[in-house]
Amino acid sequence: MTPFLLRTALPALAAALCLPSALGAPDEGQWLPQQIRAMNWAALKARGMQLTKDEFWHPERGGVLSAAVQIGGCSASFVSSDGLVVTNHHCGFGAVNQLSTPEQNYLRDGFVAQDRGAEMPAPGMVVYVVRRIENVTERVHAAQAEADDPLERWARTEAVIDEIVAEGEKEPNTACHVASFFEGREYHLYYRTRLTDVRLVYAPPRAVGEYGGEVDNWEWPRHTGDFTFFRAYAAPDGSPRDYQEGNVPYRPDHWLRVSADGVQQDDLVMILGYPGRTERYLSSVAVADREGVYYPLRLAMLTEMIEVLEAHAATSDQAQLDYASTIKSLANVQKNAAGMVWGLERNAVVQRKQREEQQFTAWVAGSEERRARYGSLLAELHALDREEQETTRKDLVLSLALSSRTSPFLRGLVDLVSTAIRMEPGSDVPESLVRRFGESMAKDFEAVQKPLMTIVLDELRGLDGADTFEARAVLHPDVKLPTDRVVVGLLETSKLTTPAGRLALLRGGAPAVRGSEDPLVKLAVGLAIERDALVARNRRFEGARIELGRRWIEAQQAWRGTSFYPDANSTLRVSIASVKGYQPRDGVRYVPHTTVAGLLQKHTGAEPFDAPEALRTAATERRQSAYFDARIGDVPTCFLSDGDTTGGNSGSPVINGKGELVGLNFDRVFENVSGDFGWNADRSRNVSVDIRFVLWNLESVMPAHHLLREMGVPAGAR
Amino acid sequence: MTPFLLRTALPALAAALCLPSALGAPDEGQWLPQQIRAMNWAALKARGMQLTKDEFWHPERGGVLSAAVQIGGCSASFVSSDGLVVTNHHCGFGAVNQLSTPEQNYLRDGFVAQDRGAEMPAPGMVVYVVRRIENVTERVHAAQAEADDPLERWARTEAVIDEIVAEGEKEPNTACHVASFFEGREYHLYYRTRLTDVRLVYAPPRAVGEYGGEVDNWEWPRHTGDFTFFRAYAAPDGSPRDYQEGNVPYRPDHWLRVSADGVQQDDLVMILGYPGRTERYLSSVAVADREGVYYPLRLAMLTEMIEVLEAHAATSDQAQLDYASTIKSLANVQKNAAGMVWGLERNAVVQRKQREEQQFTAWVAGSEERRARYGSLLAELHALDREEQETTRKDLVLSLALSSRTSPFLRGLVDLVSTAIRMEPGSDVPESLVRRFGESMAKDFEAVQKPLMTIVLDELRGLDGADTFEARAVLHPDVKLPTDRVVVGLLETSKLTTPAGRLALLRGGAPAVRGSEDPLVKLAVGLAIERDALVARNRRFEGARIELGRRWIEAQQAWRGTSFYPDANSTLRVSIASVKGYQPRDGVRYVPHTTVAGLLQKHTGAEPFDAPEALRTAATERRQSAYFDARIGDVPTCFLSDGDTTGGNSGSPVINGKGELVGLNFDRVFENVSGDFGWNADRSRNVSVDIRFVLWNLESVMPAHHLLREMGVPAGAR
Secondary structure, three states, X not given: OEEOXXXXXXXXXXXXXXXXXXXXXXXXXXXXXXXXXXXXXXXHHHHOOOXXXXXXXXXXXXXXXXXXXXXXXXXXXXXXXXXXXXXXXXXXXXXXXXXXXXXXOHHHXXXXXXXXXXXXXXXXXXXXXXXXEEEOHHHHHHHHHOOOOHHHHHHHHHHHHHHHHHHHOOOOOOEEEEEEEHHHOEEEEEEEEEEOEEEEEEEOOHHHHOOOHHHHOOOOOOOOOOOEEEEEEEOOOOOOOOOOOOOEEOOOOOOOOEOOOOOOOOOEEEEEEOOOOOOOOOOHHHHHHHHHHHHXXXXXXXXXXXXXHHHHHOOOHHHHHHHHHHHHHXXXXXXXXXXXXXXHHHOOHHHHHHHHHHHHHHXXXXXXXXXXHHOOHHHHHHHHHHHHHHHHHHHHHHHHHOOOOOOHHHHHHHHHHHHHHHOOOOOOOOHHHHHHHHHHHHOOHHHHHHHHHHHHHHHHHHOOHHHOOOOHHHHOOOOOOOHHXXXXXXXXXXXXXXXXXXXXXXXXXXXXXXXXXXXXXXXXXXXXXHHHHHXXXXXXXXHHHHHHHHHHHHHHHHHHOOOOOOOOOOOOEEEEEEEOOEEEEOOEEEOOEEEHHHHHHHOOOOOOXXXXXXXXXXXXXXXXOOXXXXXXXEOXXXXXXXXXXOOOOOOOEEEOOOOOEEEEEEEEOHHHHHHHHOOOOOOOOEEEEEHHHHHHHHHHHOOOHHHXXXXXOOOOOO | OEEOOHHHOOHHHHHHHOOOHHHXXXXXXXXXXXXXXXXXXXXXXXXXXXXXXXXXXXXXOEOHHHHEEEEOOXXXXXXXXXXXXXXXXXXXXXXXXXXXXXXXXXXHHOEEOOOHHHOEEOOOOOEEEEEEEXXXXXXHHHHHHOOOOHHHHHHHHHHHHHHHHHHHOOOOOOEEEEEEXXXXXXXXXXXXXXXXXXXXXXXOOHHHHOOOHHHHOOOOXXXXXXXXXXXXXXXXXXXXXOOOOOOEXXXXXOOOOEOOOOOOOOOEEEEEEOOOOOXXXXXXXXXXXXXXXXXXXXXXXXXXXXXXXXXHHOOOXXXXXXXXXXXXXXXXXXXXXXXXXXXXXXXXXXXXXXXXXXXXXXXXXXXXXXHHHHOOHHHHHHHHHHHHHHHHHHHHHHHHXXXXXXXXXXXXXXXXXXXXXXXXXXXXXXXXXXXXXXXXXXXXXXXXXXXXXXXXXXXXXXXXHHHOOOOHHHHOOOOOOOHHHHXXXXXXXXXXXXXXXXXXXXXXXXXXXXXXXXXXHHHHHHHHHHHHHHHHHHHHHHHHHHHHHHHHHHHHHHHHOOOOOOOOOOOOEEEEEEEOOEEEEOOEEEOOEEEHHHHHHHOOOOOOOOOOHHHHHHHHOHHHOOOOEOOOOEOEEEEEEOOOOOXXXXXXXXXXXXXXXXXXXXXXXXXXXXXXXOOOOOOOOEEEEEHHHHHHHHHHHOOOHXXXXXXXXXXXXX
């Protein structure tokens, strides 16, 4: 394994990256650290970059970029030498939710640890710090070359990656992972420090951290204080270990200085972080399926499910706490699906891809060598896409049917039946196991589990043709009965709804499952079979794409001849951007800054626009704040920039040309949701909370002057 | 009577008008022609005015301003020497609606008269041209001085005005009217030419003329082609006469040149026309009643009524034609009420008025003379306002109960009973009269008349206290019965629902009405009594305000010491403005121009965003149009300016500094609906259709090149 330096990267790629067009062009691209180094730094300097290449990121010594860490599925950054981490409120939402009770409701009221002793272990929060990156492409490709078919190719890839990871993790205190880039053209190994003792330091009240709620989500203008502070702890020698007394604040090698001056329109900003997934190099056929089938169905089903959950959550404070996190996450996905449906159509992505494919085809036809090399490539890709999308509907419904969030009853059922299959027939079944299934299957059954199951089964009943599935018959798909009646029938017929029935199945083991005529058992077996088939199928497609996708990317690069960045894959990236508004529609321009005045204008006193009294009181004196911006005439709240971001960039530090933290990325605008399939200079905008709004909260709203001092910014009114 | 010249106007007013602040200040004010002459023309010239004072308007010779005429409740302008008139589509809507049938649907499909012979008499359209204005203040004040109480003051005012009008109308071909300014401080007599032969020349399809419908109404951004052309005709000698063969196009003394170049951001524009009514000088007490009682009730009732009408209109093409005009007009009033509710609160008008009144009170207290003169004035005004608003709810419900649009059944009922009272007992009742009542009371009875009546009676049942009313008992207000059951009871008990019953009442005359125990007869008598009481009451208040309001305005002027414009009263006014966007809320800016591209973006193929195919086809070639604006990169559709407008300004010509027509005012933005109670530099914006969009329609969409030639603008692609 060679350290990752450009001398080992593909020469064609390196050359492409050096083209000044990469910087003169719109701010498209989620660039790898090494690609940033290869950019035209004179052009970057002209835009406002004041760091040197090595200060920004050095392959061996790291740099400013190294302060960007991963937390859960989000990004975050160190902002002090004592392991203080800032990310989005919505990234810490689950942890704060879990720490809250109706009596001690930190989610609702916010939380400030007045000293380090008061910082509370945050359940589920783990911080990953990238220490080093290596290019392991040759070794992975060598393993893949030995495979004869797609499934084997997938398996050999997994195996060699497991090997590489295991070897890497021999290094002390290291969590490794290998990521594939450019559809398998490259593989990189990440050496990461995994910090599991993460504590909650400061969370604003939900009414600040989620101001605007689902109404404003994916929209501009925003006034959301979407930030929360954590602190990473480690053993006194600095090595990572789980929470225990005696742990001390972790001392990161790199942390960001925090700017008290903020940004102005047209300023250079860079968004650092771990974007999750984009699909910029899909074919027109694949995108058409997303637009026509996948996202519309996802939108419709989630909309129904959220209605069920919201109706129940409204019934009590406890129900509200029980489902807040689920509703928030599903609503986010729902609006994302709506944005995809809107944006793919509005941006005519399919039509653009079709035009590009025609041009590509013409280019291929233009030379004997290209015909030989790429003549069948597009047809192969389209054929693979078409084959994969034969089961789009089934795959989606199945994934919702087996998720504990969207279909807890069916998920519990499949878990129960899978457990039963693994039991020795006639064995003694532990009391606790029976009780666990009983409790989870009974919780909010009538209000939540049953209506969610009805939504899922209704879609399952509607599947047919290529989408048909095992055990379909128990749903009586051809009988003209409303699905809620079918559900009643299933529940009345099945013995699994009683403790005795569940116990009998668990005691009977595999034979009892296989011989059962119980419709819920048959349904669960059918769903499990389909799930396993789906997994196998996906591996085969993955194996096929490792080979085909790699050739497709190679051809794209030969044809386009411009700089290339790989699709997002949850690895460390940089987006270079400007603070910039946009025109969402004719006659309307979104300006890049919002203000506390705008926040107050939205205040209605009712969720999601219920600004806390402390904020409203502090607002009356905000001209005296250190974070008042005279040019804007207010304390700024959020800003727009034309960064290239996606899910996973939540919490991403946004830095200025000096490498100082000026904001936290937390969203994209609605017009940019479909940006995952293609960046658009006119509409691709990411939304950040202005760091001055964060600091104003700590200064004046729910004070934490000790944290301001720790970050080295003014801690009192000027 | 002296001709209206400033030498006869109040010296204090003239002095105030000359203050340069009138032009340095924001573009507030609906100025009288003579006030415009008194402005600082050097400052106007610096803003882009290229006309001289006399070219703009001369008290005896008229000028550019004289091309602005009145049509129905709207404004319009002459745009050719042959009497071609352009106004808004929504101003000609009723006429085009009446000319349409399901088979020949000009409202839906549009209309172009290919030559003058094809121009069609437009029912109800009358054009008024102001020829001369005289100040008749002294004569009216002299008459008023003889009155002893408010009602007499009202009556003497009416009488002297009738006298003045009658004398004025001795001049041939003249329709006079006298308007009161500054709450009765001044009275002006208008000599007008009344043109009754008005013919439809060109109407775009409703899908253009009303593009965006009620969704976009009162909003920005707009893409509405809100224009229609008519032509005034007269006798060959130029004298006005009703439609007849042999009439020829009317030759106006003044008409506007049409600009093919349009306007750009920050350009000076002037809006000419006949604004209907503003209430800028109301007290805080009066505005609080509008905000808290009047507009919320109006909004609630209209919302219910529109639902009834829309449900019925959706049932057939004929129903659509029958109610299109009513729904459009009620929906407009409904959204206006919503805007009032929003804007009065948002702009804190009551609070601002209260502050001003405190300052005024302090000013009064500051001198012995002022205390003597104005000491009790504000208290008197508040007392009068409070007295008047004792019956706000009743007056509003009564006005809706007696309107043929909102309550056709009750209106028909009151007309029937009023007719019966005037009949000689035992007389022969004409068959046609009985039939007329029968037909009108039966039309869409179940679908429209009955539900509308139920809405009104439900409100009437809820009135009590100071609002109680005659014949209330027949509605059983104290019985816990839903009002629709009460209505069923009324209809079952009453004999007026049968022809025989109606005939018997008409034959019985006044004694039959007075002796009747029929609940509908009693209800109708009660409503008629209330209506008459309301009229009498209003006259008394009007008489009181003639005296008190005049003193109030005098005091305001003494206190404020700045220039003053009178409230709108449907007389000829000028608003001086700039093409200018605004910030409707934090983070959002509305830009002042929209384009055909934006129109196409809104197109869904369904009402109200169903752009005709001809338009969409023409749009593909619009870069070749003479009306393509290279600076905007498109054919513009609408623009914003900060004009001071209100209802009645619909169709107002918007002219540039050369006096050329650049647009037709057709709306205000939602944030400016409450502008009737106070202008606001940040939010007061009027919406105009860009004349180039009008001309592009005539050039390329539904061509009428003969009209373009008549207006002297390019008639083909360049």
